[in-house]
Amino acid sequence: MTQLLLFNVTNGLIIGAFYVLMALGLSLIINLSGVINFAHGGFLVIGGYLAYALTPALGFWGALLVAPLLTAVIGLVVERLLIRRLYGRDPLYSLLLTFGLAFMIEDGTRFIWGAQGLPVTVPDFLNQPLSASLFFITGYRLFMVAVVAVAVAALFLLLRYTRVGIRIRAGTLDLETVSTLGVNVGRLRSLNFAAGIFLAGLSGVLAGGQLGLDPTMGAGLLMPSFIAIIVGGVGSLPGTLVGGLLIGVAAGVTAVFFPSASDAVMYVLMAVVLLLRPRGLMGEEGLMT
Amino acid sequence: MTDALTAAGLHTFYGKSHILHGVSLNVAEGMITTLLGRNGAGKTTTLRSLVGLTPAREGRIVTFGQDTTRWPPFRIAALGVGYVPEGRRIFPNLTVEENLKVPNGRAGDWSIERIYALFPRLAERKSNRGRQLSGGEQEMLAIARALLLNPRLLILDEPSQGLAPRVVQEVFAIVARMRAEGISVLLVEQNVRQSLAVADHAFVLDDGMVVWSGPAVELAADETRVRTLTGATAEDWEGAAPRVLPAG
Numbered sequence: 181m182t183q184l185l186l187f188n189v190t191n192g193l194i195i196g197a198f199y200v201l202m203a204l205g206l207s208l209i210i211n212l213s214g215v216i217n218f219a220h221g222g223f224l225v226i227g228g229y230l231a232y233a234l235t236p237a238l239g240f241w242g243a244l245l246v247a248p249l250l251t252a253v254i255g256l257v258v259e260r261l262l263i264r265r266l267y268g269r270d271p272l273y274s275l276l277l278t279f280g281l282a283f284m285i286e287d288g289t290r291f292i293w294g295a296q297g298l299p300v301t302v303p304d305f306l307n308q309p310l311s312a313s314l315f316f317i318t319g320y321r322l323f324m325v326a327v328v329a330v331a332v333a334a335l336f337l338l339l340r341y342t343r344v345g346i347r348i349r350a351g352t353l354d355l356e357t358v359s360t361l362g363v364n365v366g367r368l369r370s371l372n373f374a375a376g377i378f379l380a381g382l383s384g385v386l387a388g389g390q391l392g393l394d395p396t397m398g399a400g401l402l403m404p405s406f407i408a409i410i411v412g413g414v415g416s417l418p419g420t421l422v423g424g425l426l427i428g429v430a431a432g433v434t435a436v437f438f439p440s441a442s443d444a445v446m447y448v449l450m451a452v453v454l455l456l457r458p459r460g461l462m463g464e465e466g467l468m469t
Numbered sequence: 470m471t472d473a474l475t476a477a478g479l480h481t482f483y484g485k486s487h488i489l490h491g492v493s494l495n496v497a498e499g500m501i502t503t504l505l506g507r508n509g510a511g512k513t514t515t516l517r518s519l520v521g522l523t524p525a526r527e528g529r530i531v532t533f534g535q536d537t538t539r540w541p542p543f544r545i546a547a548l549g550v551g552y553v554p555e556g557r558r559i560f561p562n563l564t565v566e567e568n569l570k571v572p573n574g575r576a577g578d579w580s581i582e583r584i585y586a587l588f589p590r591l592a593e594r595k596s597n598r599g600r601q602l603s604g605g606e607q608e609m610l611a612i613a614r615a616l617l618l619n620p621r622l623l624i625l626d627e628p629s630q631g632l633a634p635r636v637v638q639e640v641f642a643i644v645a646r647m648r649a650e651g652i653s654v655l656l657v658e659q660n661v662r663q664s665l666a667v668a669d670h671a672f673v674l675d676d677g678m679v680v681w682s683g684p685a686v687e688l689a690a691d692e693t694r695v696r697t698l699t700g701a702t703a704e705d706w707e708g709a710a711p712r713v714l715p716a717g
């Protein structure tokens with residue numbers, strides 16, 4: 181029983197780490213540009229498949245870095261061509277456009293790589309379990325959590341200590357004033373969008389190594405990521421971090437006692453949080469933004 | 470004498486509402502120019518047109534010899550135009566020091582160290598968040614932020630609004646000091662007498678039109694008009710004088 185609980189809590193944390201990575205990217209984009217990116221899961225898929233395509237040439241480690249970077253570059257192009265037109269418009273437009281984009285990416289992936297699942301090959305030593313009693317914790321699972329932790333820490337440090345990061349945080353509350361202070365806010369938004377897409381691409385590589393790839397894999401992570409943002413409080417990146425881990429663990433723990441309710445529990449959690457704190461756990465009081 | 474900025478025949482709209490009806494004004498280089506007028510006269514809208522936030526639909530703005538009428542705000546700022554907005558608009562979620570790291574200015578003498586020397590209070594509060602500052606400190610921060618652009622022209626929108634009298638004195642002292650530094654100033658104020666005391670030139674705006682312009686001393690000497698400006702209701706203004714007077 182204890183082991184089952186531990187297994188599911190670990191599972192929940194790992195899933196939560198994915199939610200966090202996805203949700204932080206979504207949050208960055210929502211906060212600065214007001215665009216709700218329903219294509220975020222699509223960029224995850226692109227990251228995963230790029231890693232699959234690059235691994236033969238670059239190996240897993242090369243792909244782990246290059247695939248998210250390439251995904252970010254694709255994101256940059258999409259931002260310049262399409263997303264940019266949404267700024268300052270009714271959110272309905274961003275819903276329509278990014279929703280359509282999500283379908284295009286899914287079908288495009290299917291067209292190029294086929295509908296059947298594909299693996300991202302992970303170095304052998306990462307696939308060993310830690311020990312006989314902790315057989316369910318493979319090195320790869322720890323590795324995923326570590327990569328997510330490093331990525332999240334890097335993001336928070338960049339936002340806190342670099343001028344670009346400080347400008348992004350300033351812009352989430354008052355982009356107009358940022359523009360009068362000599363900052364090219366168009367470029368700031370592009371960069372910020374690319375950073376969010378980088379995180380989606382990274383999620384894709386990591387997820388591919390654990391679960392394999394298929395063109396629809398991004399869609400399942402999208403809704404929980406939105407819930408993580410709402411639970412944590414829209415506008416607060418630390419809130420998003422807490423929200424993602426919370427719903428991941430809640431789903432994991434519920435899986436022990438009421439397996440059939442493990443998907444529903446995040447909605448229940450969201451409802452409870454919103455009843456008690458309509459702005460989410462850290463809404464408005466966020467430390468970073 | 471050359472102008473830091475010249476605006477001619479500005480027509481500015483918010484959506485369909487026509488706010489500025491052909492505003493023309495100039496800021497002489499190295500001088501303080503004040504723009505006065507009752508609430509809702511269009512002062513803020515004029516400044517927003519000048520800095521590129523609400524571009525004029527008609528008319529022409531020349532800033533330091535360049536036609537900046539359609540330029541985005543960041544390019545106008547990069548020319549050396551510092552803007553201190555109405556209500557200060559400091560970033561409440563950032564610390565004082567972080568607020569000072571947002572500006573992306575041209576090269577020049579102003580640095581965060583120099584700002585702290587000029588505003589010791591900001592140095593003391595550098596780790597506090599913007600939202601924790603008093604009104605006076607927020608105003609200093611908003612001015613400091615604009616100075617870090619190394620401006621040749623500083624545009625201030627009601628910097629003394631809502632401040633205690635002692636702090637108002639400080640704000641006006643800073644404005645005078647900027648002029649001594651060789652920075653041209655365009656000052657919008659409700660504080661009519663004090664603005665006229667510090668300014669070289671004055672423009673009076675009403676209903677989106679310039680209704681008076683001339684030397685600040687001349688307007689200051691016209692007690693009826695000054696009282697009308699400070700009394701600030703539309704009827705007063707209309708009763709006090711013909712609507713359009715020749716420039717002085």
Ligand SMILES: Nc1ncnc2c1ncn2[C@@H]1O[C@H](COP(=O)(O)OP(=O)(O)O)[C@@H](O)[C@H]1O
Pocket residue numbers: 483486488506507508509510511512513514515
């Ligand atoms: N964002 C806006 N949308 C529509 N009308 C506005 C907006 N801002 C100001 N106005 C209107 O424009 C007029 C001029 O406003 P403003 O320039 O702020 O005047 P002032 O700064 O002289 O008090 C006012 O009638 C005001 O109601």
Ligand SMILES: [Mg+2]
Pocket residue numbers: 512513514555
């Ligand atoms: Mg105003």
